[in-house]
Amino acid sequence: MMITSESWTFYNYMDADGDNAIIAWLHELPIKAQAKIDGRLLVMLGMRLWPDGWISSLEGYDDIYEIRITCANIQYRPLGCYGPAQREFTLLVGAIEKGGRIPRGTLQSALTRRQIILGDRTRVRKHQFN
Numbered sequence: 001m002m003i004t005s006e007s008w009t010f011y012n013y014m015d016a017d018g019d020n021a022i023i024a025w026l027h028e029l030p031i032k033a034q035a036k037i038d039g040r041l042l043v044m045l046g047m048r049l050w051p052d053g054w055i056s057s058l059e060g061y062d063d064i065y066e067i068r069i070t071c072a073n074i075q076y077r078p079l080g081c082y083g084p085a086q087r088e089f090t091l092l093v094g095a096i097e098k099g100g101r102i103p104r105g106t107l108q109s110a111l112t113r114r115q116i117i118l119g120d121r122t123r124v125r126k127h128q129f130n
Helices: 021-028 032-047 104-119
Strands: 009-013 055-058 060-066 069-071 073-075 078-081 087-092 124-128
Touching: 009 032, 009 104, 021 032, 021 104, 032 060, 032 069, 032 073, 032 104, 032 124, 060 087, 078 104, 087 104
Parallel strands: 009 087
Antiparallel strands: 009 124, 055 060, 060 078, 069 073, 078 087
C-alpha cells in the first residue's frame, strides 16, 4: 500500500502511568477481532475520506466518533477523536456495543481523554499494528 501525503496517522491514548489503553483493550479481544480492527485501521490510513458506514459521530458527545467494526456478530467500537493535529485520529477507548448502545461511562471516558490529549501531546503514541 502506498501512503501519500494525504494519509492519516492513528494514535492511541496513553494513561498517566504511560500504559497504552488501546493496545491493552485490543489484547483482551479474540485474535480475529484484533486482526479485523487493525486491518480496518490500515485501510483507513490511505483513504482520503472514510465511508460513513465505517465511522460515525455520537449524538450528544461532540467530537467523539466511533469506528464501526463487526466480527463474529460482535459490534466493536473503538472511540476516538480527530487530532491532535490535522489528518490525525486518536483512539481514546475501546468499546463493544450491546443492545444498540455504548455504555455511558465509556463515552464519558472518551470525552475526558480527548480533553487530556488536546492539552498534553505526550499522552498519545503512534498506533502499533500487529
